[in-house]
Amino acid sequence: MTTSVPALAELSALVDNSGAHAALRDRLLTTLAADRTPRPDEDRAHRVHRRLRLLAGQLPPVEELFAAPEQLAVVGACAGLVDPPLHMAVINHYLLCLGSVVALADDPAEIGAPWQALATGRTRGVFLVTEVGDASSHLGTRTTARFDPATGEFVLGTPSAGAAKFSSVGGAGVPQAAVVCARVEAGGADRGVFSFVVELTDEAGPLPGVTLSPTVEAPSLPLDYALVRFDGVRVPYRQWLRDGARIDADGGFHDPLDGPDSRLARTLSVGQGLWATLPSAVAAMARQSAVQALRFSAHRRAHGRLAPGTRVLELRNQQHALLGALAESFALTCAARYAQEVWARSRAAASAPRGNGMTFSPWTAVDRPLAVLKAVTVRGAARVTDECRHRCGLAGFLAPNGLDGYHGFADAFETAGGDSQLILLDAGRALAQEDEAGRPAGPPPEPPADRCGWWPSVTRSHEARLRSALRHSVRRAPAGRSGLELWNPLLAPARELGEAYGARLVADAVTDAVAAVRDPRLRDVVEALAALYGAVSARREAGGLLAAGTLEPAAVRALPGVIDGLCDRLLPHLPLLAEALGAPPGVVDVPLGADDYATALLSRLAR
Structure with missing residues (x-):
């Protein structure tokens, strides 16, 4: 398939969820790219604050920004792509600080000068x-x-x-x-x-x-x-x-919510905005990492004695790793779109979190799907960026090439924004105790594994099996056990169930995205990309899938050959995929991926 303009446009639209806010995206990227050179008289704190003010100058007023909060995902993705530490400042300032005020203050303007300073970026x-x-x-x-x-x-x-x-x-x-x-x-x-x-x-x-x-x-x-x-x-x-509570003149305290857990969940419900928009940023970082690493490998020559002068990307292990990384970054992008849809439905429902089920952390009681999507997307992005770093050798770890910064951001959010381990533990515990958890698991998925529908069926079967097994373990526990006495021996299977639930959410998001592709030739490419994501994921998780009986050994043994075939299907379409999944030209200024990497690196260091 040659890179046709309609196919490129459709794939780019599938990847970039800015939609009506494309002009905002372009404005932010242009502003940040023009300000990429640090000022010599400026320390880190002042640089972050100045760049935060630059963004504020390009954004609509706060009330308009939060009236269409999908704009916040655009802001985060742009900042994360160009400057990951700046994105952390964006999260703090906009999503968590301003977001708390917008959500919980009866009238932000009544706060006065502190609010005005925050809203304009002066503070x-x-x-x-x-x-x-x-x-x-x-x-x-x-x-x-x-x-x-x-x-x-x-x-x-x-x-x-x-x-x-x-x-x-x-x-x-x-x-x-x-x-x-x-x-x-x-x-x-x-x-x-x-x-x-x-x-x-x-x-x-x-x-x-x-x-x-x-x-x-x-x-x-x-x-x-x-x-x-x-x-x-x-x-x-x-x-x-x-948030509607008050203290009367006589000292009487009144809260419209029904208890401390509901109040805590409501106070922390600002996390929904973070969980809904963070996946867009880490997906953008993962895509850029994969695109840059693929370009680098396509130009880089190896001098091993088997075939001196071979381009690194001709090696099967490099194809499995980097095309697999590209496929996973596409899946993370689909999950990011789904996270925004979940958040939109949550806002439309306008129901207050009730705090039920807080055990290891408050997060899944606030919003289980969004919290789990945060956990699995940052883990996926950390895995992709780490793989790309290692597959680029020394170049992957050099700061000017950007991969280390992307990996550091994703890895930090394993803990930041709600600890992912605790989120998955709570999700698994809650899923095992719900009524539908007793549904039969069904037979193992049938081949072929090189079709994009295979992995979603694997994840559904695996989640159902783990639910059933954990539910059975809870029922078999000695009478009278509760709390930590009950759950301490079950922490590992609870986490595994939470992970399986997250994998199923991502797989379903990929399925929906593929189904929306109209161009039949483009659909062939996207289906191969989705199938590769599934095959690589299954190979990585083979131990757990075999232990649960979700996959048979023969299916696992066949996966390397399946991955080979999918790589062969995708290699001719790398120009299309790189153009659609990578950042716009000129936005990410790094030597990695240049036609002549060594010259580009020397030029960068000479600035």
């Missing part, structure tokens, strides 16, 4: 929820917000070192404000975890009562991190994101 916004002392700190928040009836203010306090908050709040001279999650104490009682808008720093440093630790480095995602503590910081009542 950098952060989100303070994680506390450093304990695991699952979101379920045991210790930072307190004590209501002072004499002044009508809240007094923010950090009762111990373990309650110190952690986020990217380091760096001197940058004005910052935070949405702080704290436990409200009013009328002598614990009223649950709410959020507050709190000014942290100005150009001179931390404000009174706010203590920032020295900067803590996190090499995977280089920003200025610090621990934050509060000592008697007074927060006006109007900066309480009360």
Whole structure:
């Protein structure tokens, strides 16, 4: 298939979900690409804040931005593609900080000057929820917000070192404000975890009562991190994101929600926006990594004695790895589109999370599909970017080539944005206890594995088998066991079930995307790409699939040959796939993938 304009346009539209916001995407990419050279007199904190303000200048007003929040996915994908650490700042500022205010404040304008500074980007916004002392700190928040009836203010306090908050709040001279999650104490009682808008720093440093630790480095995602503590910081009542709750003049406390778990889930429901948009960013990073690594391998020659001068991409193991990475990046893109659809349905339903089922973490109680999609897409992106790094040899680990930055971002979000391990544990535990979990697993999927419908049938069968097995284990547990006594021996199968559920969500998203392709010649290419994703995934997960009886040994033994055939089908179409799945020309300025890599690298280093 030659690269026809209609086919390229349809595949590009399938990959790029900016739709009506394509003009915004182009504007953001152009702005960021023009500002890619660091200023010599600028430290990291000031550069991030300046670039955040650049983005703010290209975005609609906050009320318009959140009225069509799919724009946030465009912002995240653009920032992540060009500058992964900047995307972390975007997440903090827009999705978590501004998103909390928009979702939980009765009227953001009533907050006054702090809100105006955040909305215009003059102040950098952060989100303070994680506390450093304990695991699952979101379920045991210790930072307190004590209501002072004499002044009508809240007094923010950090009762111990373990309650110190952690986020990217380091760096001197940058004005910052935070949405702080704290436990409200009013009328002598614990009223649950709410959020507050709190000014942290100005150009001179931390404000009174706010203590920032020295900067803590996190090499995977280089920003200025610090621990934050509060000592008697007074927060006006109007900066309480009360979400319909109130405290009367006589001190009476009223919350429309039905308990502390529901309130916690509602406070943390801002995570839905993160989970819905983050997959778009990591999918873009994964696609770019695969495209660059394929271009590099297509030009790079090897001097092994079997065939001196052979291009690296002619080697089967390189094809399996990098075409497999491209196929997985396509699957992550399909999952990213699905995540936005789930979020849109959730917004339309406008139902408050009730907090039911919080066990290992709060996240699946807020939104199970979105939380799981976050977990499996960041894991997939970390796997793709890591594979591409290694398959490019030394070049893959050099900072100017970008792969290390993409991998660091995806790997950091294994923990950030809701711990993926805990999300999958909770998902598996909940799935095993639902009524439909008792459905029969059905027979193992039949070949051929080189068809795009094979892997979705594998994932459905595997999820059903693991559900049935875990449900059976729960029922067989000795009478009277509950809580950790019941679940501690079952943590591994619960996680496996959560992973299988996530794999099925992604596989179904790929199926829907392939079905939407109209051009029959393009469909052949996309079907081969989807089938390769399934075959490579099955080979990677063969142990678990065999153990559950989902696949027979003969099917697993046949997979290398299946992958060979799919690679042969896709190799002639690499120009089309690279053009549609890669970043627009000029956006990602790296030597990797240039026709003459060594010359491009030397030119970059000489700047």
